[in-house]
Amino acid sequence: MAALLLRYTGRHCLRAHLSPRLCVRNAIPLGTTAKEEMEQFWNKNINSQRPLSPHITIYNWSLPMMMSITHRGTGVALSAGVYLFGLTALFLPGNFESHLALLKALSLGPALIHTAKFALVFPLMYHTWNGVRHLMWDLGKGLKIPQLHQSGVAVLVLTVLSSVGLAAL
Structure with a gap:
């Protein structure tokens, strides 16, 4: 939500719809999407061969x-x-x-x-x-x-x- 708001604000700053004081200067685009982050997380866990979470049977x-x-x-x-x-x-x-x-x-x-x-x-x-x-x-x-x-x-x-x-x- 915050990323979308920041992106929206950045676009409007570039179009000069907002005052320069409210604009974010030198905005950096987001590196990865949430979907990419999620895929990286699951791939890392699958490749590590560890159980996903402790199961009640191990206690x-x-x-x-x-x-x-x-x-x-x-x-x-x-x-x-x-x-x-x-x-x-x-x-x-x-x-x-x-x-x-x-x-x-x-x-x-x-x-x-x-x-x-x-x-x-x-x-x-x-x-x-x-x-x-x-x-x-x-x-x-x-x-x-x-x-x-x-x-x-x-x-x-x-x-x-x-x-x-x-x-x-």
Whole structure:
């Protein structure tokens, strides 16, 4: 965009449509086009025989890496769940009590109810405990590799225990 503006200004300066103070003196024409630059880039990468970018398969999976990915995933899932719950509450007829009565009338059984409650509370507990872990990192604590693994295991244990406890309520 800037190159086009500069070219336009240069042409008008040559035609003396603009004042000499605004004109660029001794304008140098562009050396290559964007298409030529792009072709040079790709030819250089093809000739170097290197992979275009690191692929996920070249990494050794570690606990902190998996927990970071899971933290992001649970954040997205929790956000989507809140929006979905809000939209269904907004557009479905009836109120919360009528929907709760409908669920009770289904007689789903305690095992299914507790499993569903665990599945709903697990992302919240994981995201919460891992968020506390991230806050500790922001304070500069627990950043060494052994501490990362210890805090990761602690987050997983606390997540399972608190999820089981909340699902049992």
